Amino acid sequence: MLINQKRIIVILVLISVFLVACTPKYVLQDEIYSKVAGVTFENEDGVNRQELLSELSSGEELELRLEPENRYDKNAVEIYSSLGKIGYINRELAPYISTLINEDVRVDVVVSEITGGGPSLFYGCNIKISIYDKS
Template sequence: MRIGLNLNVAKIIKIPSVFVYDTKVVGVSKDNADGSSRQEIIRQEVEEDDKLKLLAEPDNPYDKNAVKVLSKNDNQIGYLNKEMAETILPAIKNETEIHVTAKWVNGEKMLGVGLRIELVS
């Protein structure tokens, strides 16, 4: 009896798909509900390449799809714009792995923050 080696066996390797979005934080000139200054929070807590966080805000009176952007210390620095929030919100609800990085922080009178958002599925 001959025992043969089956060379037609396929090995399946799952490679995650990554969707990358570049955008900027909106509402950075406003103060938070607790009176804290988003500009001060950005100045003190946000640097280029910092990991940031996103948090859905379904009770927002202006937009039920609102998504807050938080510093590494969980302080709000602004929001995603309406279109980006609608794109990202399903990933937040589905607990998709999301990496958010400050790509730039700049400005003279008013600081702004650029984001890179990576959705890993």
């Protein structure tokens, strides 16, 4: 019985080593800091993006989604928090980011800072975009 347990442990260790060796490793290639565009608009479902921004904090992970059917910009890239859509990648940066996403490049985005807020001030959102390369 003890020999079988040792064999199982050895097999599990070998599987773990194999999985680690086969997992792609990513190397940070570039970091871009930008502002989220369109933060003063309401979403299609009526949710106010300003309310969503008021709930966010630095370090929160965000998700990028392509919006090729956007009538204003075929390269539009939406930005979502766990609460909903907070805006877009700006128009100048969108073609680059959409190309990366289409090429399955790993692109991570986090909130770097929430700005503004308070009486008669709009919230803004600064983001950090990290672009990785497989090694």
